[in-house]
Structure formats: C-alpha cells, structure tokens
Amino acid sequence: MTAATIEERTAVEAGSPLAAALYELYSGAPVTVVAAPPGGGKSDLVARAVAHLFAHTDATITVATATNEQGTAIAERIMAEIGAHEGPFAVRVASGKMRVPEGAGSPKDKAKVRAVQVRTAASCKASPPATDFLIFDEAYQITFADFADGADRAAQVLVVGDPGQIGPVVTVDTTAWAHLRQAPHMRAPDVLSQREDATIINMPATYRLGPVTAGVLHPLYGWEFESRRPQRALAQMPGEVRTLELPVRETPFDLVSMTAVVDAALDYVGATLRVQTSGGSRSRDLTPADVAIVVSRRAQASAIEALLLERAGGAEDITVGTADKLQGGQWHAVVAVDPTLAGAESEHALASGRLCVMTSRHMTHLTWVYDDRWAAVLAGAPDAEDAARGAAVREGLLAAGELRRVGAC
Amino acid sequence: MHRSDLTEPDPFAEYVGPVVDAASIPAPTPVAEHIPEPRPPAPADIVWADDLGEHTDAAQAEYDLLRRVEAQVAGEPVRRTRTPGTPPAISEGEPMPFAFVWVDAGSGRVIYRKEHSEPTTPRRLGVLGLRELIDNGFRLVVPDQYTAKRLSRAAAAAAAGDTPEAADAARVDRQLAVASRLSYSISLVVLTEALQRAYWLSADLDADDPLAWSRAFDPRLRLAGRPYQLMHSLLEAASQGQERTDATTAMFYGELAAIAAARHPGQRARVAAFQGMNRAENAAKVWDTTDLGLIGRNLVTGDVCAIEVSDTSGRGFTATMSQPFKLRTGHRHVFLAPPGDPAAEAAFVLMGVRATTSGDLIGQFEAVTTRRNAPAVPPAVTVAADAMANGRTLHITEEPYLPFLRSRGDDEEAGRWTRGRTVDRVRPRWGMPADVKVAHTTRTRKEHR
Numbered sequence: 001m002t003a004a005t006i007e008e009r010t011a012v013e014a015g016s017p018l019a020a021a022l023y024e025l026y027s028g029a030p031v032t033v034v035a036a037p038p039g040g041g042k043s044d045l046v047a048r049a050v051a052h053l054f055a056h057t058d059a060t061i062t063v064a065t066a067t068n069e070q071g072t073a074i075a076e077r078i079m080a081e082i083g084a085h086e087g088p089f090a091v092r093v094a095s096g097k098m099r100v101p102e103g104a105g106s107p108k109d110k111a112k113v114r115a116v117q118v119r120t121a122a123s124c125k126a127s128p129p130a131t132d133f134l135i136f137d138e139a140y141q142i143t144f145a146d147f148a149d150g151a152d153r154a155a156q157v158l159v160v161g162d163p164g165q166i167g168p169v170v171t172v173d174t175t176a177w178a179h180l181r182q183a184p185h186m187r188a189p190d191v192l193s194q195r196e197d198a199t200i201i202n203m204p205a206t207y208r209l210g211p212v213t214a215g216v217l218h219p220l221y222g223w224e225f226e227s228r229r230p231q232r233a234l235a236q237m238p239g240e241v242r243t244l245e246l247p248v249r250e251t252p253f254d255l256v257s258m259t260a261v262v263d264a265a266l267d268y269v270g271a272t273l274r275v276q277t278s279g280g281s282r283s284r285d286l287t288p289a290d291v292a293i294v295v296s297r298r299a300q301a302s303a304i305e306a307l308l309l310e311r312a313g314g315a316e317d318i319t320v321g322t323a324d325k326l327q328g329g330q331w332h333a334v335v336a337v338d339p340t341l342a343g344a345e346s347e348h349a350l351a352s353g354r355l356c357v358m359t360s361r362h363m364t365h366l367t368w369v370y371d372d373r374w375a376a377v378l379a380g381a382p383d384a385e386d387a388a389r390g391a392a393v394r395e396g397l398l399a400a401g402e403l404r405r406v407g408a409c
Numbered sequence: 410m411h412r413s414d415l416t417e418p419d420p421f422a423e424y425v426g427p428v429v430d431a432a433s434i435p436a437p438t439p440v441a442e443h444i445p446e447p448r449p450p451a452p453a454d455i456v457w458a459d460d461l462g463e464h465t466d467a468a469q470a471e472y473d474l475l476r477r478v479e480a481q482v483a484g485e486p487v488r489r490t491r492t493p494g495t496p497p498a499i500s501e502g503e504p505m506p507f508a509f510v511w512v513d514a515g516s517g518r519v520i521y522r523k524e525h526s527e528p529t530t531p532r533r534l535g536v537l538g539l540r541e542l543i544d545n546g547f548r549l550v551v552p553d554q555y556t557a558k559r560l561s562r563a564a565a566a567a568a569a570g571d572t573p574e575a576a577d578a579a580r581v582d583r584q585l586a587v588a589s590r591l592s593y594s595i596s597l598v599v600l601t602e603a604l605q606r607a608y609w610l611s612a613d614l615d616a617d618d619p620l621a622w623s624r625a626f627d628p629r630l631r632l633a634g635r636p637y638q639l640m641h642s643l644l645e646a647a648s649q650g651q652e653r654t655d656a657t658t659a660m661f662y663g664e665l666a667a668i669a670a671a672r673h674p675g676q677r678a679r680v681a682a683f684q685g686m687n688r689a690e691n692a693a694k695v696w697d698t699t700d701l702g703l704i705g706r707n708l709v710t711g712d713v714c715a716i717e718v719s720d721t722s723g724r725g726f727t728a729t730m731s732q733p734f735k736l737r738t739g740h741r742h743v744f745l746a747p748p749g750d751p752a753a754e755a756a757f758v759l760m761g762v763r764a765t766t767s768g769d770l771i772g773q774f775e776a777v778t779t780r781r782n783a784p785a786v787p788p789a790v791t792v793a794a795d796a797m798a799n800g801r802t803l804h805i806t807e808e809p810y811l812p813f814l815r816s817r818g819d820d821e822e823a824g825r826w827t828r829g830r831t832v833d834r835v836r837p838r839w840g841m842p843a844d845v846k847v848a849h850t851t852r853t854r855k856e857h858r
Binding site for chain 2: 007011012013014015016019020022023026027028029030031052056057059122132143144145147148149151152153154155156157170171172173174175176177180182183184185192195196197298299302306309
C-alpha cells in the first residue's frame, strides 16, 4: 500500500465551506470572507485551505494572525495538514517574536525555500508581503486600517473569523467617522463584507456548543447555525445551561457574590461527563482542569483566584480569567458572570462581543451568574441595537437554564 | 454668497447658528478589545479596558478634587505633571510658529494674530485663512474648548455650503476633526486643556476659564481686555516642563501624518489618518503613564503599580503588588524613574501573579536582558535588590510601545483595498483542482454580492 500524496491528503468534501472558499480563491476572487460561529472549525478551515493551495499551486502564501501565539498555533496546524514534504520546511515563521514550532523555518532561514509564511498582522502592516494569497486568521480581531495596510501587496485575500468575538482595541476617538458604514477602526471583515467584490461564506455548524446554546447565541450572528457536537451531558446536571441569580450587591466583585461563583464552579468538579459517539458511550469525572470561570473584570478574577486558594481538592487548577483572556479557549464546564452584575453600565460591561465570548466557552455545560438588574442596565445602554441582542441572549439563557437563587445575607 | 477672504465678513460668525452642537454628536462606537496573554507588546495592549469601570472613575475624581483642594490651600496652581501641558513641536530648522485664534468680544467674530510673522495685528479669520495657517505649519492656539468647537462647527457648516470655498472648508473640517480628537494636539492647542494637564487649579476656580487661570498665576496681572497677551502668557505656562523625547517625537510625527492625510477625502486618506492618530494616541498614553508627577493618579487607575520587593534571585524578583493594577502576565514592564536614571532602562516581564489568603497579590518578575555583553546580574534585579535593602517602594508600568507608522512615500501601488469600491478579479493562474470543482456545490451556504 502506498502512502497518500499531498493532493490526496488535502482533498475537500463536497458542499463544505472549505470547498466554497477554495473555489473562490482558484477562481480569482479578490476578497473572500468566511464567518464562523464559536467552535465552527475556523482554524481547521485555514490550515486545510493553505495545505490545499500549497499542494496544488506554486503560489506564494502568507498567513497573518492577530497575535504571536495564534501564529505559532496555526503554523503547527498547517504543518500537520501538509504532512511529509520534500523541502527543508513547508512553513516558515516570519515574525521575530513568534515561537517557531519544531520542523518549521524561522525568520533566520532565508525565504528562498518555497514555504507558507506565517506572520502577525502588525508585521504585515509594517512591511506588507507581496503574496498571491494572504489569509487572515481570527480576522475579527484586526481593524480595517491594519488589514488595508497589511494586505496592500496581496493579490487575493481570505479572511476568516468569528463575528461574535471581541474586536481589536481602538484607543483613538473615532467620532469623526461614526456616520460612515465603512471606517478605518471597524473590524476588517465587517468592512470587507460590504464590498461588492466580496464573497461571504457562513460556516453552518458549531462542533463545540450544544443545540440549546447554539440557539441562544443566534441573535449575535446573522445566520442560522446548527450544533454538530457529539452528545455530551453531565449526569448530575441535566441540560446545557443552569442559571444562578444573585442578590444585587454594591460592587461587581463583592466577596459574597464571588464566593457563590466559586461554589458554582466547584459543583462541577467530580460531576460525571457522559459522551455518546458512534463508537459507543464513554464517561469520566470532571477534574478542576475541565472547569473555567469567565468574568469581565480583573478585580473579579483576582478575588476568585484568592477564594479558590482556600478550597481543597486542587481548586486552584480551575481556570479563571476575563473574557478577553479566555477568548479562544474551551472547557467542559464554564461559570460565566454577567458583565452587568451589580448594575455596571460601562461600555465594557454592555458590549455583546464580551457576552458572546463568555457564553460560548463551554463544551458541555454553562452556569450563567447574574442579578436581576441586567434588564434595567441594558434599557439604558447607548447602543440600543446591540443591547437588544444582549437582552435576547440573556432571555434565552434564562429560558433554557434551570434557575437557582442565592439568598441575600 | 459667502466669501472667505479676509476683507469680507467673517463666514464663521454667520455659520455658527444652524449647525448641530458638537455635544450632540454620538459617542464613539464601543469597540472592545482582545487581550490574550502572554505575548509581547502589541498595539492592542496599550490600553486595558475600564476594568473597575465607574468605581475607578469615582476614585479618580476624588483624587483630582483632593489635589485641587491642595492647590486652593497653596493659593496658586500646583504642578501636576513633570512633562509640559502641551507637547512641543519637533523641528530641525525653524520652530513651528504659533497663531493665536480667539473670538473678538466686541464683534463676536473669530480673529487671529500670528506670533512673529506678519500680520502681527489681529485679523479676521476666514476658512481660506485658516487653511493657509494649517498649510504653512502654524500651530493654532485657542483659549478654550468653546473656541475650538466654534472653529470646528464653522468649518463643518462652510463645508456643507454651496460656495466656492466648500472644498477648502471640507479639508479644514477634516483636519480640525483629527486635531480636536487627539488627547494632546500639537496643531490645535486648547489652552485650558493644556493647563489642566500641567497644573492643578484651585478647587474654587473654573478650570475651563482662561481668565481664571491667568488670575491664579498672577492676581496682579490685568489681561482681561488683552486676549493675545493673556493667551501668550498662558501658553508659556502650559509649555513649561520636562520633555520625554521618544513619546513626544511619536506624538508629533503621528499627528503630522494624520493631519497631512486628512487633506484628502476618501477611505485611503481615512486609513492613513487613523494610523497616524493611533500612533499619536499611543504616545499620549505613554506620556501620561510614565510621567513621574502622575504616579499618584495612575496608582488609582492601576496604570502604575507600586511594588514592595520581598525577594530577589539571579534572574528575577518577587514583590507584593498594589491594587488595582492593569499589568499583564507575559508582558514587559519598566520602573518609573527620571530620564538618565539606570532604573529607567531596566525591563522585566511579569511572569505570574499569585493571590494570598489575606488578599495580597504577589508578582513574580523576570529580568529582560537584550544587550550582548549583559552584566551578570541584570539591571532590573540590581534595582529590585537595592529597593529591598533600603525598604523603598518601586513604581512600575507597562513598557512603552509605539506602533510603527508605515511610510507611504510615493508608493503608487499603496491603497489596493482603499482606492476604490472594488478590486478587479485576479486572472486565475492555476487550474481549478478537480476535487474543488466537484466539491463546490449549491449545498454550500454562501452569499454572492
């Protein structure tokens, strides 16, 4: 039996978003935007698209990421897709501060060897690569201005990302462009999607979230997507969501509230995870490493970390972080704390991007922690349209989840 | 028809009325941030979101009030920053000249006077005059926000009008829009804002009133009816202070690039203006977080963290950290120290933060050495050990990072994605692989526009 060729290994499935994206690229489309729901297989699509182009063309290919860590991760995925390769390396990390995976070329290796170049968007902006295909991974984390500068010398671009994710930091006062539909500070795919020459491909499924969560998050996305997650459940907690209502406190990092959050997370440790696959069913107990607590403020994270230290059973191994920090991660069980807790009204608390990240990190079960002021907070939000989306998601969570209340003390 | 040359009635005065008040312009679109960690500094890392939200705002307001009460007790403005209230212009040859612009109390018209060059007598200012001043590199100085907004409103109204000057007005409008939205503009100096950066004014005085500032500096000075002299003396006060060269330079060239880009309409120019503003704003943030005069205030916001070193090792040190703080693990940080002090050059990475049961946060720091012939003990560890030995508190902040400003130069090809509404399809150079041809079916969810 002979080993499969690279062309055979990278063959695409009929009707898949990958096939559609590749069709556009081979057809000469200048801009292709692929939008994915959480856990929709973005990185898989990027890695396979790159491997396909590498196998079937002699084109120059560059992959740009928002961060160095994302660059290293995608470089590893692409190398795995390309597999055995005749040259010294198939992927070259071209950004100085990006960690070079084993087997990849480094910035010190001259670019004479044909290899996929992996760089950060910031590096592309400083020195735009002349390339046939420029592929932006996690593209919703890049401003249109950075895209426009970075892609200046690219013949064709493919931008892939999750529109529900938190966008890039913009520290500039952008009110001068507030009336424009296409402005430099906007997320690159949001601007590109409005162009007449753009093809938009929406990925149709999530492989992380269950059907209930997929339905709850729908208001944050412009298209329907379904759950193709294997059947998973916790024996002790039916369904995908439970809700935990706290009494209204003065601050969002009140110690009693944070203690309730810690208790909710510890409920998961030892719970039995049952997974049903075509090969049968498996089960195991959740460990602290399977659990995460996602909050919106670092003061909350600090308080929770301190409280976890006081608990036994490896509680400190529970991951704790802000939505910004945990974006991109996934855990079997997640406790998410509503950013509007204690009536917080800042833009930071109200943005639906943060809500989306917080409610889409779980693979099996979510506990949503809130107090009853959320509706009043959203009613006063300056961006009524975004607030309405946030309200719809919260209503969905409350409708889907089994409610628990923590009494005032 | 409205004309804008200086012999005709001032068009600004006539346009002020019907224009929408700047205060009613919608707030900036909320744009959240993605800050994963750890990773090296990136543009997105410069500002952490409002972590403590309104609680920090309240604490900051309380701090500001306290300082202003101290100024009231002192009976004179108290220095707030070590750096100036308004950044100096960087120039290799002649310094950029000032043009003082104010509203004449008698006529209600906008008038101006250049600092040195002719005319040095006050003249009415029209949109063409304003364009000329900007084109010739004058730094506009206005007494207060009212005047700055009046200029902006007038330019916007003239731009919307059907006059021969509309195109010039639109250009001025775009340029003022950039300058007025920067934290510290070099092109448009608002005196009351610059003074508020540099000094704490007595709590019982109105910090938005230029006359109040003038009286506070010298109660005997009578400049009420002499606007040029008043503005000149206030500009002098606002310009005093120690420069921080790298941030100042970045602020200057960032703004210069943005103002130059704003001469033109269109998406390509907006992208260039945004990038220039981005660099200027990042530099402004550095100006604020590294200013030794602002340490107390920055401790309240968490932009600066006070540390008590408890242990040092060969490569790093451990310290108790003040709260709140906005420092991030995996990121490079620096000590706050006067320019020239070796401590100012020592960089280190916050490796991790551990919470104790008593609520203290302990930071683990590792020194960064970039020099080839680095000393055996890294400078950051030397500074930390010295502070520990002397029981001295150190102040740290994130290492300044100033994003690149791409030089567009004469690159005719620049702007592939911003020049027009579409980009031509590329002529396919490679045949459509059979698997893609077969796999591309109508079952794919796809929109073509």
